[in-house]
Amino acid sequence: MGLKASFRGVSLPPQKVSNPAIENAPLPQRVVLPLGHGGDLVCEPVVEIGEEVKTGQLVGQSGDFLLAPVHSSISGRVADIRPWFDQLGNEVLSVIVESDGNDSWEEELRSDERFLEKETVQLLTDLKAAGVVEIGPPAMPLHAKFAHPERPKEFLFLVGIPRAKLVDTVIINCIDAEPGMSLKGAVLQENSSEILAGIKIVQKLMDTAQVVLAVGSNGSLNAPLTSELAGLGVKVYQGKDKYPLGLNPILIKCVTGREIPLPDGSEQDIGVAVVDAATLVHLVEAVRDLKPQVERVVSLSGAGMGAVKNYKVRLGTVVGDLIEQLGGLKGEPIKVIAGGAMTGIALFSTDIPVTKNIDALIFQTAGEAKSFSQDACINCGTCVRHCPARLLPGELSKYCEFGMFEEARDKYLLHCIECGICAYVCPEKRPMLHLMRYGKRELSLG
Amino acid sequence: MNKAVSIDKPMLRVSVAPHILEKRTTSHLMYHTLLALVPALLAGIYFFGFAALKLALICMATAVACEAGMQGLMGRKLAVKNGSGLLLGLLFALVCSPELPWWTAVVGTAIAVILGREIYGGLGNNPFNAVLVGWAVVRISFAEQMNTWIMPEPLFGLEPGGYIEYPPLEVMKIDGVEALVDLPWLDLFIGNVPGTIGTVSVVAVLIGAVYLLARRIITWHIPVSFLASAWLFGIIFWLIDPETYANPTIHLLSGWMVLGAFFLATDKGTVPVTGPGMIIFGIGCGLITMIIRYWGGYVDGVAFAILLMNATTGLLDRVRPRVYGRVKEVA
Numbered sequence: 037m038g039l040k041a042s043f044r045g046v047s048l049p050p051q052k053v054s055n056p057a058i059e060n061a062p063l064p065q066r067v068v069l070p071l072g073h074g075g076d077l078v079c080e081p082v083v084e085i086g087e088e089v090k091t092g093q094l095v096g097q098s099g100d101f102l103l104a105p106v107h108s109s110i111s112g113r114v115a116d117i118r119p120w121f122d123q124l125g126n127e128v129l130s131v132i133v134e135s136d137g138n139d140s141w142e143e144e145l146r147s148d149e150r151f152l153e154k155e156t157v158q159l160l161t162d163l164k165a166a167g168v169v170e171i172g173p174p175a176m177p178l179h180a181k182f183a184h185p186e187r188p189k190e191f192l193f194l195v196g197i198p199r200a201k202l203v204d205t206v207i208i209n210c211i212d213a214e215p216g217m218s219l220k221g222a223v224l225q226e227n228s229s230e231i232l233a234g235i236k237i238v239q240k241l242m243d244t245a246q247v248v249l250a251v252g253s254n255g256s257l258n259a260p261l262t263s264e265l266a267g268l269g270v271k272v273y274q275g276k277d278k279y280p281l282g283l284n285p286i287l288i289k290c291v292t293g294r295e296i297p298l299p300d301g302s303e304q305d306i307g308v309a310v311v312d313a314a315t316l317v318h319l320v321e322a323v324r325d326l327k328p329q330v331e332r333v334v335s336l337s338g339a340g341m342g343a344v345k346n347y348k349v350r351l352g353t354v355v356g357d358l359i360e361q362l363g364g365l366k367g368e369p370i371k372v373i374a375g376g377a378m379t380g381i382a383l384f385s386t387d388i389p390v391t392k393n394i395d396a397l398i399f400q401t402a403g404e405a406k407s408f409s410q411d412a413c414i415n416c417g418t419c420v421r422h423c424p425a426r427l428l429p430g431e432l433s434k435y436c437e438f439g440m441f442e443e444a445r446d447k448y449l450l451h452c453i454e455c456g457i458c459a460y461v462c463p464e465k466r467p468m469l470h471l472m473r474y475g476k477r478e479l480s481l482g
Numbered sequence: 483m484n485k486a487v488s489i490d491k492p493m494l495r496v497s498v499a500p501h502i503l504e505k506r507t508t509s510h511l512m513y514h515t516l517l518a519l520v521p522a523l524l525a526g527i528y529f530f531g532f533a534a535l536k537l538a539l540i541c542m543a544t545a546v547a548c549e550a551g552m553q554g555l556m557g558r559k560l561a562v563k564n565g566s567g568l569l570l571g572l573l574f575a576l577v578c579s580p581e582l583p584w585w586t587a588v589v590g591t592a593i594a595v596i597l598g599r600e601i602y603g604g605l606g607n608n609p610f611n612a613v614l615v616g617w618a619v620v621r622i623s624f625a626e627q628m629n630t631w632i633m634p635e636p637l638f639g640l641e642p643g644g645y646i647e648y649p650p651l652e653v654m655k656i657d658g659v660e661a662l663v664d665l666p667w668l669d670l671f672i673g674n675v676p677g678t679i680g681t682v683s684v685v686a687v688l689i690g691a692v693y694l695l696a697r698r699i700i701t702w703h704i705p706v707s708f709l710a711s712a713w714l715f716g717i718i719f720w721l722i723d724p725e726t727y728a729n730p731t732i733h734l735l736s737g738w739m740v741l742g743a744f745f746l747a748t749d750k751g752t753v754p755v756t757g758p759g760m761i762i763f764g765i766g767c768g769l770i771t772m773i774i775r776y777w778g779g780y781v782d783g784v785a786f787a788i789l790l791m792n793a794t795t796g797l798l799d800r801v802r803p804r805v806y807g808r809v810k811e812v813a
């Protein structure tokens with residue numbers, strides 16, 4: 037399947053290791069489980085301080101459709117329920133569980149091989165109960181992606197968001213978008229049976245939709261998998277190595293030729309749903325094993341790590357604890373980044389828990405960490421040549437720098453997809469992405 | 483609310499994404515462009531002797547001194563290191579006659595730096611190409627000094643090209659097209675004719691241009707549309723009346739055309755940044771150049787064409803591609 041559209045972008049330095057094997061991280065001594073995933077909404081805690089909890093036990097719940105339930109990722113005792121910083125520096129009410137070291141599950145996991153015979157409503161109910169979250173931005177419960185206007189009321193009630201538009205394309209995103217991420221290719225290799233099962237579930241939930249598996253140059257599909265995919269009627273989209281192909285807005289454009297209507301639109305508005313490969317595996321575990329999402333695969337990299345590694349980490353493991361348990365770092369990190377090298381967030385402390393919305397951690401040493409200048413734009417136009425949204429980032433950055441936010445809005449600031457390319461290429465090393473986000477935030481405050 | 487997390491751990495650096503940056507900086511751009519101009523300078527030295535090198539050094543020193551002085555005076559960060567002053571000085575020298583008195587060169591360069599660039603806020607924020615501003619001022623004020631030419635005397639190897647005593651465009655303007663019939667095109671191409679230091683040798687300039695394109699410091703849009711539009715415009719008139727109008731290829735090979743298209747019309751900050759904008763800019767430059775060459779009062783139109791088109795940059799930057807996700811606006 038070929039490219040439906042070309043886009044501007046950059047070739048980023050390639051990963052040194054491709055698809056490192058996924059190892060299990062050691063069981064943490066304590067976990068910090070935030071009851072929300074960004075935003076002001078948080079779940080109600082359903083456990084009390086001092087209570088014993090099992091792995092997979094529900095600890096937080098909410099009636100809101102945009103909040104996934106939270107489960108304990110280890111067994112032990114609830115030590116505290118109090119606000120804790122998330123990766124953005126917001127305080128989020130969190131349940132802190134201290135491990136008893138047993139990792140005993142609430143219910144024995146049992147694999148139900150007949151999961152495909154379940155009713156769609158049942159599938160969705162199981163998925164929702166497992167609290168699977170699709171990685172952002174914006175992070176959202178996975179079941180919300182499967183809105184379907186032609187389904188019975190119960191189905192709609194589960195999804196919660198009435199949509200008029202029928203999703204006709206589901207894209208399974210297996211592309212590791214940015215340096216620092218190497219998990220999706222690895223997931224595709226190691227969990228190919230789950231990927232296939234997941235595709236079948238998706239096909240059942242969205243029966244009229246075409247499923248497209250998007251792989252980058254890192255994703256090698258072996259022959260049996262290819263033929264199975266063909267048998268399922270899945271199209272394979274082979275992408276090239278160019279950032280930001282792995283980012284949803286551009287991926288959708290390349291696969292379907294459609295663009296998300298900005299500033300307010302979402303992928304549902306154009307009948308597309310993008311599901312991350314790693315999330316798809318959680319989807320299968322949720323409906324097949326009735327296993328809540330208690331872990332996720334995280335890529336660890338950077339000079340501090342030495343090598344690129346993939347670990348399956350229990351949710352809520354504090355980054356500092358994780359490093360300690362893995363035997364420390366090779367180099368003193370000066371910057372710890374949650375997410376990829378192009379769009380990730382630099383953590384202000386290693387006391388931040390791994391959440392469902394963190395898929396990579398980069399430990400940069402002093403030699404690696406970059407900083408921005410405060411120099412003026414020289415109007416060189418480099419950013420313009422590379423902006424995938426076809427904006428004039430240099431001009432926008434000046435508007436934002438000088439507080440002319442309305443002018444920036446007129447010049448389509450809100451169409452920026454925050455890929456970070458303009459900052460990457462700028463010869464003056466201006467903090468371009470910061471200025472874009474700053475402008476957007478000021479506009480959103482009105 | 484009690485303190486949620488103790489932050490007295492080892493300090494981590496926080497910054498916004500991205501966390502990797504391309505190696506290329508402004509100084510990279512400037513020094514690579516300087517490097518790309520070295521062949522043109524060497525050609526100038528080869529044909530006109532060390533007077534050319536002397537002039538280049540004077541201009542570069544003046545430019546750097548003025549730049550540093552202005553930045554100090556205006557309390558800005560000293561940015562001499564990035565090489566933009568050196569580049570400006572060298573470009574100025576390359577578009578002057580090797581016979582130019584040193585004081586004229588100093589005045590021209592100083593005007594270029596101070597009035598052409600620094601008073602607008604420095605590199606990239608000047609509306610007009612600084613080199614050309616400086617050049618235009620001295621060209622008008624000291625027309626005589628700017629119009630003294632010497633014959634090329636290649637240091638070794640080649641025979642001096644003695645067909646014409648003035649730069650080809652002057653000959654064409656004054657004596658008409660027939661005066662150039664004997665002139666071998668090869669002389670024009672390698673630069674064995676009178677003219678300014680860096681523009682006589684088309685081949686040397688092209689070597690630098692290929693380097694810039696290969697390094698992606700400039701894009702093809704402006705040079706290609708500049709040269710193509712000039713040539714196409716020229717061929718129309720040449721086909722109509724070859725007695726009055728010269729073969730357009732001669733026009734491309736003489737005067738500032740090639741240096742202008744690759745080095746002056748791509749000056750960062752004074753030209754549009756979008757693809758379509760750049761192409762319109764290039765076409766405009768090409769047409770105005772030819773119009774001035776054919777019917778204008780000045781011999782070579784490149785400088786004024788670029789300056790004129792610089793004025794339209796703000797307008798041409800409105801010509802932009804459709805942005806991602808733009809839906810038809812409802813009025």
Ligand code: SF4
Binds near residue numbers: 423425451453455457
């Ligand atoms: S302006 Fe936005 S979309 Fe364009 S390069 Fe910058 S971050 Fe990416």
Ligand code: SF4
Binds near residue numbers: 414433461462
């Ligand atoms: S790349 Fe940087 S200096 Fe160049 S136009 Fe863009 S913001 Fe300005």
